[in-house]
Amino acid sequence: MCLAIPARVVSIDGDAMATVALEGIRKPVSTALLEEVAVGDYVLVHVGYALHKLSEEEAERTLQLMAEAGVLAEELEDMAGEPVAGADA
Amino acid sequence: MKYIKEFRDGQLAEKLALAIRQEADPDRHYHLMEFCGGHTHAIFRYGVQDLVPENVEYVHGPGCPVCVLPVRRLDDAVELALKANVILTTYGDMMRVPGTKQKSLIRAKAEGADIRMVYSTQDALRIARENPERQVVFFAIGFETTTPPTAVAILQAKAEGLKNFSVFCNHVLTPPAIAHIVNAPAEPGERPVKIDGFLGPSHVSSVIGWAPYEPAARDFRKPVVIAGFEPLDVMQSTLMLIRQINEGRHKVENQYTRVVTREGNRKAQRLVDEVLELRRTFEWRGLGYVPDSALRIREAFSAFDAEKRFALSPKESREVKSCECPAILRGVKKPTECKLFGTVCTPDNPMGACMVSSEGACAAYWSYGRKPEAVAATAKGAAA
Ligand code: SF4
Numbered sequence: 505m506c507l508a509i510p511a512r513v514v515s516i517d518g519d520a521m522a523t524v525a526l527e528g529i530r531k532p533v534s535t536a537l538l539e540e541v542a543v544g545d546y547v548l549v550h551v552g553y554a555l556h557k558l559s560e561e562e563a564e565r566t567l568q569l570m571a572e573a574g575v576l577a578e579e580l581e582d583m584a585g586e587p588v589a590g591a592d593a
Numbered sequence: 594m595k596y597i598k599e600f601r602d603g604q605l606a607e608k609l610a611l612a613i614r615q616e617a618d619p620d621r622h623y624h625l626m627e628f629c630g631g632h633t634h635a636i637f638r639y640g641v642q643d644l645v646p647e648n649v650e651y652v653h654g655p656g657c658p659v660c661v662l663p664v665r666r667l668d669d670a671v672e673l674a675l676k677a678n679v680i681l682t683t684y685g686d687m688m689r690v691p692g693t694k695q696k697s698l699i700r701a702k703a704e705g706a707d708i709r710m711v712y713s714t715q716d717a718l719r720i721a722r723e724n725p726e727r728q729v730v731f732f733a734i735g736f737e738t739t740t741p742p743t744a745v746a747i748l749q750a751k752a753e754g755l756k757n758f759s760v761f762c763n764h765v766l767t768p769p770a771i772a773h774i775v776n777a778p779a780e781p782g783e784r785p786v787k788i789d790g791f792l793g794p795s796h797v798s799s800v801i802g803w804a805p806y807e808p809a810a811r812d813f814r815k816p817v818v819i820a821g822f823e824p825l826d827v828m829q830s831t832l833m834l835i836r837q838i839n840e841g842r843h844k845v846e847n848q849y850t851r852v853v854t855r856e857g858n859r860k861a862q863r864l865v866d867e868v869l870e871l872r873r874t875f876e877w878r879g880l881g882y883v884p885d886s887a888l889r890i891r892e893a894f895s896a897f898d899a900e901k902r903f904a905l906s907p908k909e910s911r912e913v914k915s916c917e918c919p920a921i922l923r924g925v926k927k928p929t930e931c932k933l934f935g936t937v938c939t940p941d942n943p944m945g946a947c948m949v950s951s952e953g954a955c956a957a958y959w960s961y962g963r964k965p966e967a968v969a970a971t972a973k974g975a976a977a
Contacts, residue, residue: 508796534713534745551713551742552713556852558852
Protein backbone atom coordinates (compact mmCIF):
# COMPACT_ATOMS: atom_id res chain seq x y z
CA MET A 505 0.00 0.00 0.00
CA CYS A 506 2.99 2.29 -0.33
CA LEU A 507 2.61 2.28 -4.07
CA ALA A 508 1.62 5.42 -5.89
CA ILE A 509 0.32 5.56 -9.41
CA PRO A 510 0.86 8.33 -11.97
CA ALA A 511 -2.21 9.97 -13.51
CA ARG A 512 -3.03 13.10 -15.52
CA VAL A 513 -5.01 15.97 -14.04
CA VAL A 514 -8.04 16.66 -16.25
CA SER A 515 -9.88 19.21 -14.14
CA ILE A 516 -9.43 21.34 -11.04
CA ASP A 517 -12.57 21.05 -8.98
CA GLY A 518 -12.06 23.48 -6.10
CA ASP A 519 -11.78 22.70 -2.36
CA ALA A 520 -8.32 21.24 -2.99
CA MET A 521 -9.84 18.54 -5.21
CA ALA A 522 -9.04 17.63 -8.80
CA THR A 523 -10.05 14.91 -11.22
CA VAL A 524 -7.38 12.67 -12.66
CA ALA A 525 -7.70 10.29 -15.60
CA LEU A 526 -5.88 7.07 -16.26
CA GLU A 527 -6.71 4.20 -18.60
CA GLY A 528 -10.26 5.43 -19.00
CA ILE A 529 -10.80 5.77 -15.27
CA ARG A 530 -11.62 9.17 -13.85
CA LYS A 531 -11.20 9.72 -10.19
CA PRO A 532 -11.43 12.65 -7.82
CA VAL A 533 -8.23 13.14 -5.82
CA SER A 534 -7.24 15.59 -3.13
CA THR A 535 -4.54 18.07 -4.09
CA ALA A 536 -4.13 19.35 -0.53
CA LEU A 537 -0.53 18.09 -0.39
CA LEU A 538 0.68 20.01 -3.46
CA GLU A 539 1.61 23.67 -3.55
CA GLU A 540 0.08 24.11 -6.99
CA VAL A 541 -1.42 21.96 -9.65
CA ALA A 542 -2.84 22.61 -13.12
CA VAL A 543 -4.79 20.75 -15.78
CA GLY A 544 -2.37 18.62 -17.79
CA ASP A 545 0.03 17.99 -14.89
CA TYR A 546 1.02 14.42 -14.11
CA VAL A 547 0.82 13.53 -10.44
CA LEU A 548 1.64 10.48 -8.33
CA VAL A 549 -1.56 9.39 -6.62
CA HIS A 550 -1.46 7.52 -3.32
CA VAL A 551 -4.63 6.62 -1.36
CA GLY A 552 -6.60 9.28 -3.19
CA TYR A 553 -4.08 12.09 -2.72
CA ALA A 554 -1.75 13.64 -5.26
CA LEU A 555 1.65 13.32 -3.58
CA HIS A 556 3.98 14.65 -6.17
CA LYS A 557 4.19 16.10 -9.63
CA LEU A 558 6.18 14.33 -12.32
CA SER A 559 6.95 14.71 -16.00
CA GLU A 560 4.89 13.04 -18.69
CA GLU A 561 7.83 10.85 -19.73
CA GLU A 562 8.42 9.73 -16.17
CA ALA A 563 4.70 9.04 -15.72
CA GLU A 564 4.63 6.87 -18.82
CA ARG A 565 7.80 5.02 -17.93
CA THR A 566 6.46 4.28 -14.47
CA LEU A 567 3.11 3.07 -15.79
CA GLN A 568 4.80 0.74 -18.24
CA LEU A 569 7.01 -0.71 -15.55
CA MET A 570 4.06 -1.13 -13.21
CA ALA A 571 2.14 -2.94 -15.93
CA GLU A 572 5.04 -5.31 -16.45
CA ALA A 573 5.47 -5.82 -12.75
CA GLY A 574 1.85 -6.93 -12.66
CA VAL A 575 0.84 -4.34 -10.08
CA LEU A 576 -0.92 -1.90 -12.37
CA ALA A 577 -4.17 -3.84 -12.60
CA GLU A 578 -4.37 -4.12 -8.83
CA GLU A 579 -3.70 -0.42 -8.30
CA LEU A 580 -6.24 0.54 -10.97
CA GLU A 581 -8.82 -1.66 -9.33
CA ASP A 582 -8.18 0.00 -6.00
CA MET A 583 -8.56 3.35 -7.62
CA ALA A 584 -11.61 2.61 -9.73
CA GLY A 585 -13.53 0.36 -7.37
CA GLU A 586 -16.45 2.17 -5.82
CA PRO A 587 -14.63 1.55 -2.59
CA VAL A 588 -17.47 1.86 -0.14
CA ALA A 589 -20.23 0.35 -2.25
CA GLY A 590 -18.07 -2.69 -2.97
CA ALA A 591 -17.24 -3.23 0.66
CA ASP A 592 -20.74 -2.77 1.97
CA ALA A 593 -22.60 -5.08 -0.30
CA MET B 594 18.05 -15.91 -15.38
CA LYS B 595 14.50 -16.84 -16.22
CA TYR B 596 13.00 -13.48 -15.32
CA ILE B 597 15.43 -11.33 -17.18
CA LYS B 598 13.35 -11.24 -20.36
CA GLU B 599 10.61 -9.54 -18.45
CA PHE B 600 12.67 -6.46 -17.86
CA ARG B 601 11.66 -3.66 -20.13
CA ASP B 602 15.28 -2.95 -20.82
CA GLY B 603 16.89 -6.34 -20.56
CA GLN B 604 20.21 -5.04 -21.77
CA LEU B 605 20.42 -2.45 -19.07
CA ALA B 606 19.56 -5.08 -16.50
CA GLU B 607 22.30 -7.32 -17.84
CA LYS B 608 24.80 -4.48 -17.75
CA LEU B 609 23.87 -3.70 -14.18
CA ALA B 610 24.08 -7.37 -13.24
CA LEU B 611 27.51 -7.54 -14.80
CA ALA B 612 28.71 -4.44 -12.98
CA ILE B 613 27.44 -5.87 -9.70
CA ARG B 614 29.27 -9.15 -10.34
CA GLN B 615 32.46 -7.30 -11.19
CA GLU B 616 32.39 -4.96 -8.23
CA ALA B 617 31.15 -7.31 -5.54
CA ASP B 618 34.20 -8.58 -3.67
CA PRO B 619 34.04 -12.40 -3.70
CA ASP B 620 35.61 -12.51 -0.24
CA ARG B 621 32.79 -10.52 1.24
CA HIS B 622 29.15 -11.19 1.96
CA TYR B 623 26.86 -8.23 1.41
CA HIS B 624 23.70 -8.18 3.53
CA LEU B 625 21.46 -5.52 2.06
CA MET B 626 18.19 -4.85 3.83
CA GLU B 627 15.40 -3.62 1.62
CA PHE B 628 13.34 -1.77 4.18
CA CYS B 629 10.26 -1.50 2.07
CA GLY B 630 7.66 -4.09 1.17
CA GLY B 631 7.48 -2.48 -2.28
CA HIS B 632 11.10 -3.46 -2.85
CA THR B 633 10.53 -6.97 -1.51
CA HIS B 634 7.75 -7.32 -4.06
CA ALA B 635 9.93 -6.06 -6.94
CA ILE B 636 12.85 -8.28 -5.94
CA PHE B 637 10.65 -11.38 -6.03
CA ARG B 638 8.56 -10.47 -9.01
CA TYR B 639 11.62 -9.94 -11.18
CA GLY B 640 13.88 -12.50 -9.59
CA VAL B 641 16.45 -9.81 -8.83
CA GLN B 642 18.08 -12.12 -6.29
CA ASP B 643 18.87 -14.48 -9.18
CA LEU B 644 20.64 -11.74 -11.10
CA VAL B 645 23.12 -10.81 -8.42
CA PRO B 646 25.96 -13.02 -7.16
CA GLU B 647 25.42 -15.37 -4.27
CA ASN B 648 27.29 -13.19 -1.82
CA VAL B 649 24.91 -10.30 -2.35
CA GLU B 650 21.91 -11.11 -0.22
CA TYR B 651 18.68 -9.21 0.19
CA VAL B 652 17.38 -9.20 3.75
CA HIS B 653 13.69 -8.32 3.92
CA GLY B 654 12.84 -5.51 6.28
CA PRO B 655 9.81 -4.33 8.22
CA GLY B 656 8.51 -1.81 5.69
CA CYS B 657 5.12 -3.46 5.24
CA PRO B 658 2.60 -1.21 6.97
CA VAL B 659 0.09 -3.96 7.67
CA CYS B 660 2.79 -6.28 8.96
CA VAL B 661 4.28 -4.03 11.62
CA LEU B 662 1.03 -3.12 13.33
CA PRO B 663 1.11 -5.04 16.62
CA VAL B 664 -1.75 -7.42 17.40
CA ARG B 665 -2.87 -5.32 20.35
CA ARG B 666 -3.65 -2.32 18.16
CA LEU B 667 -5.54 -4.55 15.74
CA ASP B 668 -7.51 -6.00 18.65
CA ASP B 669 -8.28 -2.42 19.70
CA ALA B 670 -9.60 -1.71 16.21
CA VAL B 671 -11.80 -4.81 16.38
CA GLU B 672 -13.12 -3.60 19.74
CA LEU B 673 -13.84 -0.16 18.28
CA ALA B 674 -15.65 -1.71 15.33
CA LEU B 675 -17.87 -3.78 17.61
CA LYS B 676 -18.99 -0.79 19.67
CA ALA B 677 -22.59 0.22 19.22
CA ASN B 678 -23.15 2.97 16.69
CA VAL B 679 -19.61 2.91 15.30
CA ILE B 680 -18.70 2.63 11.63
CA LEU B 681 -15.05 1.65 11.31
CA THR B 682 -13.41 2.69 8.06
CA THR B 683 -10.15 1.13 6.97
CA TYR B 684 -7.82 0.55 4.04
CA GLY B 685 -8.52 -2.80 2.43
CA ASP B 686 -5.17 -4.32 3.40
CA MET B 687 -6.14 -4.42 7.06
CA MET B 688 -9.29 -6.50 6.67
CA ARG B 689 -7.78 -9.96 6.68
CA VAL B 690 -4.98 -9.56 9.19
CA PRO B 691 -5.58 -12.02 12.02
CA GLY B 692 -5.70 -10.61 15.53
CA THR B 693 -5.75 -12.51 18.79
CA LYS B 694 -7.47 -15.88 18.37
CA GLN B 695 -7.34 -15.15 14.64
CA LYS B 696 -10.03 -12.56 14.93
CA SER B 697 -9.75 -10.23 11.95
CA LEU B 698 -11.84 -7.24 10.92
CA ILE B 699 -13.50 -9.47 8.32
CA ARG B 700 -14.63 -11.78 11.09
CA ALA B 701 -15.84 -8.87 13.18
CA LYS B 702 -17.79 -7.74 10.15
CA ALA B 703 -19.36 -11.15 9.80
CA GLU B 704 -20.41 -10.83 13.43
CA GLY B 705 -22.28 -7.66 12.58
CA ALA B 706 -19.73 -4.89 13.02
CA ASP B 707 -20.14 -2.08 10.51
CA ILE B 708 -16.73 -2.00 8.84
CA ARG B 709 -16.20 -0.32 5.51
CA MET B 710 -13.18 -0.44 3.28
CA VAL B 711 -12.14 2.92 1.93
CA TYR B 712 -9.69 3.90 -0.77
CA SER B 713 -9.01 7.31 0.72
CA THR B 714 -9.52 9.33 3.91
CA GLN B 715 -11.83 11.44 1.75
CA ASP B 716 -14.19 8.46 1.58
CA ALA B 717 -14.13 8.17 5.37
CA LEU B 718 -15.08 11.85 5.67
CA ARG B 719 -17.91 11.36 3.21
CA ILE B 720 -19.26 8.44 5.21
CA ALA B 721 -19.18 10.65 8.31
CA ARG B 722 -21.11 13.41 6.52
CA GLU B 723 -23.69 10.92 5.26
CA ASN B 724 -24.21 9.31 8.67
CA PRO B 725 -24.47 12.19 11.15
CA GLU B 726 -26.13 9.98 13.77
CA ARG B 727 -23.29 7.44 13.71
CA GLN B 728 -19.67 7.63 14.94
CA VAL B 729 -17.24 7.15 12.08
CA VAL B 730 -13.73 6.05 13.03
CA PHE B 731 -10.89 5.94 10.52
CA PHE B 732 -8.37 3.20 11.32
CA ALA B 733 -5.18 4.94 10.23
CA ILE B 734 -2.09 2.84 9.53
CA GLY B 735 0.98 3.30 7.43
CA PHE B 736 4.33 4.98 7.04
CA GLU B 737 5.12 8.57 6.15
CA THR B 738 3.58 8.30 2.67
CA THR B 739 0.17 7.52 4.09
CA THR B 740 0.29 9.94 7.02
CA PRO B 741 -0.35 13.27 5.25
CA PRO B 742 -3.80 12.14 3.99
CA THR B 743 -4.77 11.39 7.60
CA ALA B 744 -3.63 14.84 8.73
CA VAL B 745 -5.57 16.50 5.91
CA ALA B 746 -8.73 14.59 6.86
CA ILE B 747 -8.50 15.73 10.49
CA LEU B 748 -7.95 19.34 9.43
CA GLN B 749 -10.92 19.09 7.09
CA ALA B 750 -13.14 17.53 9.77
CA LYS B 751 -12.25 20.37 12.12
CA ALA B 752 -12.89 23.03 9.48
CA GLU B 753 -16.26 21.48 8.66
CA GLY B 754 -17.17 21.03 12.31
CA LEU B 755 -17.76 17.28 11.81
CA LYS B 756 -18.70 16.01 15.26
CA ASN B 757 -18.88 12.31 14.44
CA PHE B 758 -15.47 11.70 12.86
CA SER B 759 -12.36 10.46 14.64
CA VAL B 760 -9.09 8.74 13.82
CA PHE B 761 -7.47 5.72 15.48
CA CYS B 762 -3.93 6.78 14.72
CA ASN B 763 -1.22 4.15 14.16
CA HIS B 764 1.16 5.97 11.87
CA VAL B 765 4.80 4.94 12.18
CA LEU B 766 8.12 6.41 11.13
CA THR B 767 10.84 4.85 9.00
CA PRO B 768 14.14 6.38 10.22
CA PRO B 769 13.75 5.34 13.89
CA ALA B 770 12.91 1.79 12.77
CA ILE B 771 16.08 1.63 10.67
CA ALA B 772 18.13 2.84 13.64
CA HIS B 773 16.42 0.33 15.89
CA ILE B 774 17.07 -2.64 13.60
CA VAL B 775 20.81 -2.09 13.53
CA ASN B 776 21.05 -1.11 17.16
CA ALA B 777 18.78 -3.58 18.96
CA PRO B 778 20.48 -6.51 20.70
CA ALA B 779 19.55 -9.95 19.37
CA GLU B 780 16.65 -11.70 21.07
CA PRO B 781 17.70 -14.57 23.32
CA GLY B 782 18.49 -17.65 21.24
CA GLU B 783 18.34 -15.75 17.98
CA ARG B 784 21.21 -15.04 15.62
CA PRO B 785 21.98 -11.33 15.40
CA VAL B 786 20.78 -9.63 12.27
CA LYS B 787 23.57 -8.77 9.84
CA ILE B 788 23.08 -5.70 7.71
CA ASP B 789 25.73 -3.90 5.71
CA GLY B 790 23.51 -1.34 4.08
CA PHE B 791 19.91 -0.31 3.41
CA LEU B 792 17.81 0.21 0.33
CA GLY B 793 15.71 3.14 1.54
CA PRO B 794 12.03 3.59 0.69
CA SER B 795 11.21 5.80 -2.25
CA HIS B 796 7.69 7.08 -1.76
CA VAL B 797 8.19 7.56 1.97
CA SER B 798 11.23 9.64 1.10
CA SER B 799 9.32 11.67 -1.45
CA VAL B 800 7.43 13.01 1.57
CA ILE B 801 10.15 13.27 4.24
CA GLY B 802 13.14 13.74 1.94
CA TRP B 803 16.41 11.86 2.40
CA ALA B 804 17.94 14.01 5.11
CA PRO B 805 16.19 12.15 8.00
CA TYR B 806 18.29 9.02 7.33
CA GLU B 807 21.58 10.85 7.79
CA PRO B 808 21.90 10.36 11.57
CA ALA B 809 21.37 6.59 11.34
CA ALA B 810 23.79 6.24 8.42
CA ARG B 811 26.42 8.25 10.26
CA ASP B 812 25.98 6.84 13.77
CA PHE B 813 25.74 3.19 12.77
CA ARG B 814 28.09 3.45 9.80
CA LYS B 815 25.59 1.87 7.41
CA PRO B 816 25.12 3.27 3.93
CA VAL B 817 21.57 4.04 2.81
CA VAL B 818 20.52 4.36 -0.83
CA ILE B 819 17.02 5.66 -1.51
CA ALA B 820 15.77 3.33 -4.24
CA GLY B 821 12.88 3.48 -6.66
CA PHE B 822 10.44 0.56 -6.87
CA GLU B 823 11.27 -0.66 -10.33
CA PRO B 824 13.67 -3.58 -10.68
CA LEU B 825 16.27 -1.52 -12.53
CA ASP B 826 16.15 1.00 -9.68
CA VAL B 827 16.73 -1.79 -7.19
CA MET B 828 19.69 -3.11 -9.17
CA GLN B 829 21.26 0.28 -9.64
CA SER B 830 20.83 0.99 -5.92
CA THR B 831 22.41 -2.36 -5.12
CA LEU B 832 25.46 -1.34 -7.13
CA MET B 833 25.60 2.01 -5.31
CA LEU B 834 25.48 0.22 -1.95
CA ILE B 835 28.21 -2.24 -2.95
CA ARG B 836 30.44 0.64 -3.98
CA GLN B 837 29.93 2.43 -0.67
CA ILE B 838 30.57 -0.75 1.30
CA ASN B 839 33.73 -1.50 -0.70
CA GLU B 840 35.01 2.00 -0.11
CA GLY B 841 34.08 1.98 3.57
CA ARG B 842 31.67 4.89 3.10
CA HIS B 843 28.32 5.24 4.85
CA LYS B 844 26.43 8.09 3.29
CA VAL B 845 22.83 8.55 2.32
CA GLU B 846 22.68 8.49 -1.46
CA ASN B 847 19.64 9.01 -3.61
CA GLN B 848 19.11 6.78 -6.60
CA TYR B 849 15.50 7.91 -7.04
CA THR B 850 16.31 11.49 -8.01
CA ARG B 851 13.26 11.59 -10.30
CA VAL B 852 11.00 12.02 -7.30
CA VAL B 853 13.00 12.32 -4.08
CA THR B 854 14.81 15.44 -2.90
CA ARG B 855 16.76 16.08 0.28
CA GLU B 856 13.93 18.17 1.74
CA GLY B 857 10.92 16.18 0.54
CA ASN B 858 7.40 17.57 0.32
CA ARG B 859 7.45 20.54 2.70
CA LYS B 860 3.74 21.20 2.49
CA ALA B 861 2.89 17.63 3.44
CA GLN B 862 5.37 17.79 6.33
CA ARG B 863 3.83 21.06 7.55
CA LEU B 864 0.32 19.59 7.55
CA VAL B 865 1.43 16.47 9.41
CA ASP B 866 3.29 18.53 11.97
CA GLU B 867 0.26 20.74 12.56
CA VAL B 868 -1.95 17.79 13.49
CA LEU B 869 0.33 15.03 14.77
CA GLU B 870 3.18 14.77 17.24
CA LEU B 871 5.75 12.14 18.23
CA ARG B 872 4.74 9.34 20.56
CA ARG B 873 7.45 8.73 23.09
CA THR B 874 7.31 5.04 22.28
CA PHE B 875 5.22 2.69 20.14
CA GLU B 876 5.05 -1.05 19.73
CA TRP B 877 5.92 -2.62 16.37
CA ARG B 878 5.29 -6.24 15.50
CA GLY B 879 8.69 -7.85 15.57
CA LEU B 880 10.64 -4.85 16.75
CA GLY B 881 8.92 -4.37 20.11
CA TYR B 882 8.74 -0.87 21.60
CA VAL B 883 10.71 1.63 19.55
CA PRO B 884 11.29 5.13 20.98
CA ASP B 885 10.00 8.13 18.99
CA SER B 886 8.83 5.86 16.20
CA ALA B 887 5.17 6.79 15.78
CA LEU B 888 2.76 9.69 15.72
CA ARG B 889 -0.30 10.60 17.74
CA ILE B 890 -2.90 13.31 17.43
CA ARG B 891 -2.02 16.63 19.06
CA GLU B 892 -4.02 17.91 22.02
CA ALA B 893 -5.52 20.71 19.91
CA PHE B 894 -7.22 18.03 17.78
CA SER B 895 -8.12 15.63 20.57
CA ALA B 896 -11.81 15.86 19.64
CA PHE B 897 -10.84 13.79 16.59
CA ASP B 898 -8.76 11.24 18.47
CA ALA B 899 -10.56 7.90 18.70
CA GLU B 900 -8.28 6.86 21.58
CA LYS B 901 -9.68 9.79 23.59
CA ARG B 902 -13.25 9.55 22.38
CA PHE B 903 -13.73 5.86 23.16
CA ALA B 904 -12.68 3.80 26.15
CA LEU B 905 -10.55 0.85 25.06
CA SER B 906 -10.26 -2.08 27.42
CA PRO B 907 -6.88 -3.56 28.31
CA LYS B 908 -6.35 -6.91 26.63
CA GLU B 909 -4.01 -9.83 26.45
CA SER B 910 -3.16 -9.88 22.80
CA ARG B 911 -1.30 -12.75 21.24
CA GLU B 912 0.13 -13.68 17.85
CA VAL B 913 -0.73 -17.02 16.35
CA LYS B 914 1.66 -19.43 18.01
CA SER B 915 4.67 -20.36 15.87
CA CYS B 916 4.05 -17.57 13.36
CA GLU B 917 7.55 -16.26 12.65
CA CYS B 918 6.38 -12.88 11.38
CA PRO B 919 8.15 -11.01 14.21
CA ALA B 920 11.55 -12.59 13.44
CA ILE B 921 11.00 -12.12 9.70
CA LEU B 922 10.32 -8.43 10.22
CA ARG B 923 13.58 -8.11 12.15
CA GLY B 924 15.40 -9.66 9.20
CA VAL B 925 16.67 -12.67 11.18
CA LYS B 926 14.44 -15.35 9.62
CA LYS B 927 13.11 -16.12 6.19
CA PRO B 928 9.49 -17.11 5.56
CA THR B 929 10.60 -20.61 4.60
CA GLU B 930 11.95 -21.06 8.12
CA CYS B 931 8.39 -20.84 9.45
CA LYS B 932 6.79 -24.23 10.08
CA LEU B 933 3.41 -22.96 8.95
CA PHE B 934 4.57 -21.45 5.66
CA GLY B 935 2.70 -22.84 2.69
CA THR B 936 1.04 -25.57 4.69
CA VAL B 937 -1.17 -24.13 7.39
CA CYS B 938 -0.53 -20.57 6.32
CA THR B 939 -1.34 -19.44 2.77
CA PRO B 940 -2.70 -16.20 1.32
CA ASP B 941 -6.19 -17.75 1.35
CA ASN B 942 -5.87 -18.61 4.99
CA PRO B 943 -3.25 -16.32 6.48
CA MET B 944 -2.02 -17.00 9.99
CA GLY B 945 0.06 -13.86 10.18
CA ALA B 946 0.18 -10.36 8.74
CA CYS B 947 3.23 -11.15 6.56
CA MET B 948 1.06 -13.49 4.47
CA VAL B 949 -1.82 -11.02 4.06
CA SER B 950 -0.34 -8.00 2.38
CA SER B 951 1.30 -8.33 -1.03
CA GLU B 952 4.14 -6.34 0.53
CA GLY B 953 4.68 -8.94 3.21
CA ALA B 954 7.69 -11.23 2.80
CA CYS B 955 5.65 -14.43 3.23
CA ALA B 956 3.15 -13.41 0.55
CA ALA B 957 6.02 -12.50 -1.79
CA TYR B 958 7.72 -15.88 -1.25
CA TRP B 959 4.44 -17.63 -1.81
CA SER B 960 3.36 -15.72 -4.93
CA TYR B 961 6.62 -16.19 -6.74
CA GLY B 962 7.02 -19.83 -6.04
CA ARG B 963 9.84 -19.74 -3.52
CA LYS B 964 9.25 -23.01 -1.79
CA PRO B 965 12.18 -24.09 0.37
CA GLU B 966 13.76 -26.16 -2.43
CA ALA B 967 13.42 -23.35 -4.94
CA VAL B 968 15.20 -20.96 -2.63
CA ALA B 969 18.15 -23.27 -2.20
CA ALA B 970 18.27 -23.97 -5.92
CA THR B 971 18.28 -20.32 -6.91
CA ALA B 972 20.95 -19.54 -4.35
CA LYS B 973 23.20 -22.00 -6.16
CA GLY B 974 22.06 -21.01 -9.64
CA ALA B 975 22.74 -17.34 -8.97
CA ALA B 976 26.46 -17.92 -9.11
CA ALA B 977 26.24 -19.16 -12.69
S1 SF4 C 1 4.18 -18.11 6.86
FE1 SF4 C 1 2.37 -17.36 7.93
S2 SF4 C 1 2.58 -18.12 10.00
FE2 SF4 C 1 4.60 -18.26 9.03
S3 SF4 C 1 5.60 -16.33 9.51
FE3 SF4 C 1 4.60 -16.04 7.57
S4 SF4 C 1 2.63 -15.15 8.13
FE4 SF4 C 1 3.45 -16.07 10.01
